Amino acid sequence: MDNRKRIPPKGAEGERWRPSLQAVRAEIERLQKRRDRRKEVWGIISRVLFVAMAVMLINIYVVRIATVNGASMQPTLQDGDVLLCSSLGYTPDYGDIVVTEMDVGEGDLVKRVIALAGDTVDVDYRTGTVSVNGERLDEPYILESTNLKGDIQFPVEVPVGRVFLLGDNRNNSVDSRRSILGMVPECTLLGKVYFRVFPLDRIGAL
Template sequence: MAQTRSGRRPSLEAIHAEIKRIEQRRERQKEVGGIIGRILFVVMAVMLLNIYVLRIATVSGASMEPTLRGGDVVLCSPLGYKPDYGDIVVTELDIGEGDLAKRVIALAGDTVDIDPGTGAVSVNGKVIDEPYIAEPIHEKPDMEFPAVVPRGRVFILGDNRNNSVDSRKEIVGMVPESTILGKVVFRIWPLGGFGPI
């Protein structure tokens, strides 16, 4: 058995105290490891939920007013989502404004037209009812109408038609379905607007 610096062997009590200190250190390490493991599990679970079940997005700008306002925080559901008429979606297209939140107006194969006089939007020859818009379109679009939505794409517009960068602009155009993060289903902020969309 090792001797102490004074040349004497350690006492039995000193050996037991050292063993107890080692055991306590191992217990603390186990506890810390357990806490770190739980934190990593929660982080991974949140990441997986955010990717596959519900995604969080923040609305940027005034393009979806009055339905959504800049700074609103919404939940999007990507799980098995296929675009449908009237859905508000978030797309990951990057035009320098963050994720785009817009409304699906037309799907692949549809013919979209915008009447330059009234600003009315029609899909496949029928004017669509849009009680959610701030006002009809007054500004001239970048593209020619009528236009057919290509396969694998959708035509999206902001509800605030005269203050929206959307499918009428070349910078966005007809949006690939693959860039859609999901359908907006719930507003979580501000609390005054908390609830389903």
């Protein structure tokens, strides 16, 4: 018996298949392109997530968008005006237009700061005037004299940590004259209004 190892004959059936150098290069190029596409997709996703996070943080800590609802701030602001406000480093001051998160069913609540903690506010409905610490305010920004009464009794002292807010349209405004809102906690202020961005014909700083 012949125990010698038989060598398979050469030919298409006997030879082990080996890829050509060109095929290997093509496969490497295909894999490289697929890896590049994956990197590109993840790059786009990461940029989108970064932008979304940045917008969210800016909206929370730097600039917020608010929309005026109703006529309570006429003539300064009109219904539908779109505003930019910011709470970054903000401390309430007299005359500031602010947005508060207090909800009285009007959406974004935009009012003007009239008095701060420790101040005494008095409203004389006979003369339609407002006084702070005994001094009558000069208010060129209001639509008309303050004649609409609320259920708050005057004079009243503003508690610590709160502000007294009024709308510029004194006879069509839910504000600190009414207990439904009262004197607003400073912590609820979303920021001071700095700019009107819409409508375009009234765009500008406030």
